[in-house]
Amino acid sequence: MKKNERLALIKMLVLENEISTQHDLLKMLEAEGLTLTQATISRDMNEIGIVKVPSPSGRYVYGIKKETKKVSTQPRPIKSTVLAISEPVVGLENMLHLDVIPGNTRLIKKFIIEDFKDDIFSVISDDDSLLVVTKTAEGAEAVRNEVEKWMTIKN
Template sequence: MRKRERLELIKKLILEHKISTQQELLDILENAGQTLTQATISRDMNEIGIIKIPGPDGSYIYGLSKDKLRQEGHRIDETPSILAVSPLVDGLEKMIHVDVVPGTSRLIKRQLLTKYKEMIFSLIADDDSLLLVAKTDFYQQVIRQKLESMVVSDEQ
């Protein structure tokens, strides 16, 4: 199977099944006759734009990012994925810590780097948070203001 066909199959499986781990996806693919490594699956998922999203029961499952769904013509909920932006701390004026919905940090990181590349010194992402270091205090304020406008409020 060619890579393009494999990516389409993975996307189809993610949309049709409630998959919460890469191992579950590997097992489903193996049952479909495709034997892949975890490293290959991880690269493919990143290329497709697969992220963890809240499932109907409150657990997290794999789904397509909002950008990918939008590209494919799906109507999507515009709820931001940012849960909290840390308060300013003395001595750390160029840094911003951001809590995000688990599984969305790589997507948000990519969006921030695309929009604010010239303002960012470094941006580190793990599963549910980001640590952004701006080049200047002013750049930190600009980016912080945008991030704070995207925070999911308790009233929503």
């Protein structure tokens, strides 16, 4: 199967099923005759733009981000994945901690680095949180203000 066919199949499976783990998706692909590694499925999901979203049942499942290419005036889907942002801490004014819906930190990290590349010193992420370190306290405040806007935009 060609890569574009594989990506189309993955997208179809995600849109038609409530899939909550990569392991579940790998099982579905195996049922379709595809044997992939976890690394391959992870890269494919990133390329397609698959993120965790709340399902009607209340659990988080994979879905497709609704963003188009870079030049867009529409709010990014990031707004629905940032859950909380830390308050400023004395002595750590250039640092922010973000809580995120699990599985979406890679996307949020990308947007923060793109939007604030001149202000960012480093962004460290795990599955459900980010530590943003800026060069200055003012840079942290700019990031905070923007992320708070993302959090208040309604889907």
